[in-house]
Amino acid sequence: MDPQRERIQADLRGLLSGEVHCGDAFVQMYATDGSIYEVPPLGVVRPRGLQDVRASVRYTAENMIPLHGRGAGTGLAGESLGPGLVVDFSHSMRRILELDNEEGTVTVQPGVVLGQLNRYLASFGKQFGPDPATGGVTTIGGVLSVDSSGSNWLKYGSARDQIVRLQLVLADGETIEAGKHRVTDDPAIDPDPRRRELVRRLAELIEREESIISANRPKSLVNRCGYYLWDVLQDGVLDLAKLVVGSEGTLALITQATLKTVPVPKHRGLVLMFFDRLEAAVQAAMEAQELGVTACDLMDRRILTLARDVDPRYAQSIPRSAEAMLMVEQQSEEAGEVLERLQEVAMRWQRRRRLAFDFHLAISPDEFDLFRRLARRVSPTLHRVQGRERPVPFVEDFAVPPATMADVVPRLQRALQTYQATASIFAHAGHGQFHLRPFMDVGDPQHQRRMQDLANDLYAEVWAVGGTISGEHGCGLSRTWAVRKQYGPLYDVFREVKRIFDPGNLLNPGKVVADVPQPLIKNLRPVAADDELAAPKSGHYLADPASNASPSGSSNGSPSKPLELQLIWQGSFASTAENCNGCGRCRTQSPEMRMCPIFRSAPAEEASPRAKANLMRAVIGGQMQAAQLSSDELKSIADLCVNCHQCRSECPAGVDVPKLMMEAKAQYVASNGVDSTGWVITRLESVAAWLSRFSTVSNWGLRQPWVRWLLEKTVGIAQGRKLPQVAASSFLRKAERLQLTRPTRRTGNKVLYFVDLYANWFDTQLAEAFVQILQHNNVSVYVHPAQRASGMAKIALGDAERARSVAAKNVAALADAVRQGYTIVTTEPSAALCLTHEYLHLLDDDDARLVAANTVEACSYLWRLHEVGRLELDLKPQNYTVGYHLPCHLRALNVGSPGEQLLGLVPGLTVRRIERGCSGMAGTYGLRRENYRSSLRAGWGLISAMRDPAIEVGTTECSSCKMQMEQGGTKPTVHPLKILALAYGLMPEVEKLMRARVPELVVT
Ligand SMILES: Cc1cc2nc3c(=O)[nH]c(=O)nc-3n(C[C@H](O)[C@H](O)[C@H](O)COP(=O)(O)OP(=O)(O)OC[C@H]3O[C@@H](n4cnc5c(N)ncnc54)[C@H](O)[C@@H]3O)c2cc1C
């Protein structure tokens, strides 16, 4: 940390009760957002409340340090980036303060996530109207500061239309309440002198410049460019709150907001209108507003083609011949009315106007959700393209008057053609809002020039019809350069507004107005050069970024040591980190998604997958020394990844953050080794073998609180965690006795059972159940005697060398069996993930690939048998209600939920899906003393769902998840295969287990 940052950190820590971080890692994590820019700040403040914000503002004002408010950092224009001090409201100012049912308002702190607010309001039948697509992530402070809106703008408008009052901290640290205020000098009318003066000066300015203000108003329905000076001064009353909304943190910081709420619509429906020409769709959309629809979104052929590939249900409903589609939404209190009005739209555009050739109605809630999510589901496909050209947000937000769209769209297409730029068209066409992301290589200077030229040309077309360069994303770093061009003399009025609020230009300077606005292509996030991307292919060695042709170079001037990569990357190390576009989706709090369990339980930027990709990018780009990967600071951030793989599946850009973190941990372990708990955890197989020799004593000890206390003190295994009891003899030994350890000469289905740690040493009944089920279904079973536990704990902890050694032994044993026609099947989802995915990061050989291609999780294997009619169905009724939890590692295998499906075959059994996200156990993460509480917090949804009296027994495929499910109560959790074995009549003893009560300190 440089001395300036060190001093600021020390000063502010003395002044604030919230956190202050000026270290290298934090600077990097807050240097980017959802935009194409990177600007490292001096540091980060996480205020706990109003007083912290005021103290930060006063301190920065005294020291002439700029200050940048920040919510979730999902802004697409770089609005929250800057070289000063970032104030992160999303960390500790996340409270919903008051719901006023009479006034129909809700008062919140700025860090509240919009989606969480809406879930809270839903229990009162209410919601916040504007619906930005990032609702599961974005904060109210961000929504207000950008004046966000979404598809439903036609009904709810933007954030500005829903504001009642704001609590603001001004540039000098003073606090005011901002709502509607009479322009007055009379303290009896407005007792707050600071506000009186502010209101008076603003009103004078607006009155004086009235003609310039009204002459330069864009004709588009939406506008998020410049300050909002229209309609805010009426009859001597200034709506100060409205004026501040949309000002991107450049006028004041919002510390509290009172928002209007609206009733949740009872019924919603969609009609998808299909057109054989884009122009016809645009023509139709121009009529949307007069038809009174609540949303009308336009998608072009490229998006529709991708949608058909994403989901067969889209393929069924969207005709191949469609060149464009309009997705039209209606809402009403009456279900019949929704249908009637959508049919009216369809009739008009298809029959009367002959614009559309077909339509599809989506009225049921499931179908409505399916199609409403279409754009969100397709966007990952755009971002996961290979190669250096990516969809780039830099002209992604212009808006035009809807009546001009027919003129504008062909001109936009011509401009794109001129610059050989590919872009799909997505637009909230009902209100003339376009989201265009041309494919560009931001690292290529030629493309950079093209970006600037294209922006000039596109914006000229937009201005020619009275449109605006931003309809809902703001100016930030990517558009402020064009604000003067859009507004001419009005720009100077905006500058005067800024001076009235912030004479020292300290609040988020350079956004909306600036002395010298930064050019579009300055401060671009660095991209590694091609040779750097290819370099690690031959060895596991990354060339020194500082001596490479990286455009970023080394920010601190000293060349960093070359990084010896611990994992196999095949030239993809840099590109993996760079694939992260900063969209912030991985900060989601939405229950529809699983990522990221650790961020969800304690929302802090460093816990997010985005932060981790950022740090690795900084190491690759040379902004951070490679040696820092061996530091405790980076290790503590890497440890916030528990290798659950949920972000890898759900991130729109498919960034493999777990692999990046495995590399980071491996770098640390290579230099520092593992700690004592890690030592035990990475040697669990040997520990289990040893404990098993004295199983009676060991299992007695596990149940004794004093032994557990000792265990916690000596090896760090959490005292309160219920642990599995060790078997007296391993399953592998039993398999030998059962003569399963020799390959068969039989033909037909042949399975090599990969037993893994848990079924071998702790739950041999599970292994027996699986073998019996296979034999019952006429499948030959082979248990290779040389197999070892998969080593997932070693992988998760970054012990790459030991993990590689285990992987090599297993692959050597298993590959031969595959060549003899065996399919490798394992009852542990983590082991399946190891063999199919993780081993390929450790071993670069054909045998590892062979094993990966021929490994299947046990329930998936049986379900496949069922699908080809080869699974016996002589199952006896079981009268239980079981709660099924889908483990993260099974989800990461992308095989659906085969265990749940198999249980669905058992007559009489009621299977209820518990959809509460990750169990929080994350393999061995929840075993550690220091993780115990956060593990319980992350898995609390699942633990409490298990307490539902309707659920008699829990069930899941994963041994760690089982431990967590049994942690919070006395109901047993039984593997689906055991229930299947019971239903087949193969294992009557499972009946006892189904009725068992989970004891203290150990699991069943
Ligand atoms: C994939 C994607 C889709 C998007 N779709 C939409 C969309 O449909 N509609 C839409 O409107 N936007 C959209 N956006 C843009 C972005 O999500 C919104 O602008 C969002 O409201 C920003 O909120 P945030 O919490 O991330 O704020 P940030 O990005 O953190 O900050 C945004 C601005 O608010 C300021 N700010 C934040 N908190 C405060 C505060 N308390 N006081 C003062 N200033 C503050 C910051 O300084 C900055 O200027 C999208 C972004 C992405 C990546």
Ligand code: SF4
């Ligand atoms: S990791 Fe993925 S979801 Fe998270 S910010 Fe990066 S691209 Fe977005």
Ligand code: SF4
């Ligand atoms: S793998 Fe899981 S824990 Fe790690 S960053 Fe991704 S979602 Fe978070």
